[in-house]
Amino acid sequence: MKPTAAAKARRTMLMIEIPRDELACRIAEASIGATRPAGLTVAEAFAQMERIDPGQPERWRRSADAAVRYFHECTNAGRQPS
Structure with a gap:
């Protein structure tokens, strides 16, 4: 199975792996306030x-x-996300 663009971005962004479900859960927690x-x-x-x-x-x-895709785009463009 070919890795998705998001999977590639997670592996290559700043050379660290970002666990998808952990990030998703933290976004959910921040969004719902729990x-x-x-x-x-x-x-x-x-x-x-x-x-x-x-x-x-x-x-x-x-x-x-x-x-993750957004942060990857920003790092590829050479600017810091705000």
């Missing part, structure tokens, strides 16, 4: 989200992909 209870994994948090609103975790993953 945080995971201590010790709750991303997989567990997404499982709870899926039970409440099917498809929700995938929407947050797409948001994370968009954020």
